[in-house]
Amino acid sequence: MTEHKESGKAYGRLHRRMLEGKAAVFALVTTVVISIGAIVELVPMFTAGSLSWERASWVTPYSPLEVAGRDLYIREGCYLCHSQMIRPMRSEILRYGEWTRAAEYQYDRPFLLGSRRLGPDLQRVGGKYPDAWHYEHMRDPRATSPGSVMPPYPWLLERKIDPSDVAKSVRALQKLGTPYAGEITAETVEASLRGQGQEIVARLAQAGIEAEWDDEIVAMIAYLQRLGVDGKRHLAERAGATSGDEDGAAQAAGGGS
Numbered sequence: 001m002t003e004h005k006e007s008g009k010a011y012g013r014l015h016r017r018m019l020e021g022k023a024a025v026f027a028l029v030t031t032v033v034i035s036i037g038a039i040v041e042l043v044p045m046f047t048a049g050s051l052s053w054e055r056a057s058w059v060t061p062y063s064p065l066e067v068a069g070r071d072l073y074i075r076e077g078c079y080l081c082h083s084q085m086i087r088p089m090r091s092e093i094l095r096y097g098e099w100t101r102a103a104e105y106q107y108d109r110p111f112l113l114g115s116r117r118l119g120p121d122l123q124r125v126g127g128k129y130p131d132a133w134h135y136e137h138m139r140d141p142r143a144t145s146p147g148s149v150m151p152p153y154p155w156l157l158e159r160k161i162d163p164s165d166v167a168k169s170v171r172a173l174q175k176l177g178t179p180y181a182g183e184i185t186a187e188t189v190e191a192s193l194r195g196q197g198q199e200i201v202a203r204l205a206q207a208g209i210e211a212e213w214d215d216e217i218v219a220m221i222a223y224l225q226r227l228g229v230d231g232k233r234h235l236a237e238r239a240g241a242t243s244g245d246e247d248g249a250a251q252a253a254g255g256g257s
């Protein structure tokens with residue numbers, strides 16, 4: 001007991017004599033110790049380089065129409081009620097599908113993870129409903145989902161997207177490293193918007209809905225319909241490739257989820 005106390009005292013004296021008593025030395029040593037943490041944080045940030053990060057080839061950049069829809073999603077604040085991150089938990093996987101892999105966000109600038117879930121997670125909503133469902137749901141959520149507390153967005157059905165605005169967004173993304181090929185002009189963007197928009201317009205027409213390729217709702221549908229689909233396809237293929245044995249094959253054939 002006493003020995004322990006003695007040595008404690010000796011340590012205290014040593015500590016005071018070598019460090020605390022000498023303000024300059026103490027400040028120097030503290031600075032060195034703290035900067036180790038700073039170096040560990042900062043060096044990888046500068047050496048990795050913002051444009052040379054490893055990309056997952058199975059994630060494709062957003063098309064101009066999807067970029068336009070994403071900008072609307074931000075403008076309308078949809079992320080205030082909807083998250084885009086499926087966590088690796090049983091309840092979430094059963095409800096929403098495969099949990100989100102980090103690479104799936106590689107072209108998301110900014111991230112739209114969301115922190116509240118007044119509505120369901122949307123990270124894999126792509127392909128869950130037909131285009132016409134989204135059209136009706138945006139016009140009046142209670143038409144498709146009785147009792148829904150989601151607000152209606154009827155102006156999306158009337159307002160138009162501006163191809164030159166969309167071109168600016170796409171150019172900004174290209175500058176940040178998203179691999180869009182070639183020069184992006186209002187004309188190339190408009191051709192792409194028109195092409196993809198008309199496919200959606202045709203599907204809506206089959207459901208008896210009249211729309212035009214540059215309606216905001218068409219861009220919103222394009223964005224919602226592509227959420228999570230790259231990941232879903234890739235993870236399904238990978239699961240198929242790794243289950244080469246008979247059991248796996250039988251499961252893949254019989255599972256059909």
Ligand code: HEC
Nearest residue numbers: 076077078081118119120125141145148149150151153224
């Ligand atoms: C006040 C919160 C709130 C806001 C804001 C909101 N939503 Fe919703 N959303 C909900 C709720 C609640 C549901 C579930 C009931 C329903 O289907 O309407 C939902 C459902 C959805 C669904 C169907 C999801 C599924 O898996 O069934 C989509 C798609 C959707 N919202 C898109 C949007 C978009 C796009 C916006 C922005 C234009 C938006 N929401 C804004 C609350 C919200």
